[in-house]
Amino acid sequence: VDDDLYNEAIYIIAEIMRQDPAAKSGLKLDLAVAIGLTFSSEVPSLAYKTAIDGIARYHNFSRWADEGLFMEPFYTLNTWLMRYVVGSWATDEEMVWARDIIKAEWPDYNNPDKIDSVTHKMVKYTMYNDEGTSIQNKNFYYGLPVTLEVLHKYG
Numbered sequence: 731v732d733d734d735l736y737n738e739a740i741y742i743i744a745e746i747m748r749q750d751p752a753a754k755s756g757l758k759l760d761l762a763v764a765i766g767l768t769f770s771s772e773v774p775s776l777a778y779k780t781a782i783d784g785i786a787r788y789h790n791f792s793r794w795a796d797e798g799l800f801m802e803p804f805y806t807l808n809t810w811l812m813r814y815v816v817g818s819w820a821t822d823e824e825m826v827w828a829r830d831i832i833k834a835e836w837p838d839y840n841n842p843d844k845i846d847s848v849t850h851k852m853v854k855y856t857m858y859n860d861e862g863t864s865i866q867n868k869n870f871y872y873g874l875p876v877t878l879e880v881l882h883k884y885g
């Protein structure tokens with residue numbers, strides 16, 4: 731917990747448990763505590779520079795876990811390690827996009843042994859965009875928020 735924001739962490743965990751009684755045990759408890767610890771400080775979206783809603787993230791991750799959308803290692807992570815997953819700077823919508831494109835375009839990488847290598851496929855590195863603007867220039871992405879999809883499209 732950054733900056734001794736323990737009260738904020740406890741508030742988030744309690745609010746999650748109030749909204750979802752299943753968060754009082756098992757994976758959902760681990761998820762609630764990971765969210766509380768992570769989101770006690772603001773977690774900004776890298777693309778939009780706005781705070782990601784930790785409680786909304788809990789509900790999305792909880793639903794995705796129930797739907798079996800995560801790879802098996804997720805279900806056995808301890809709370810401390812789960813923080814690194816739930817604390818992604820990508821929005822929930824970006825994570826859905828990434829999961830879908832991996833399954834559609836690179837299904838061989840959709841397993842725990844290869845998933846870390848798919849980023850080399852998802853983002854091509856290029857020095858200039860189609861208009862000749864350098865990647866070092868803030869206008870490289872045409873003024874668009876730099877989402878995972880925009881990174882994939884433009885490099």
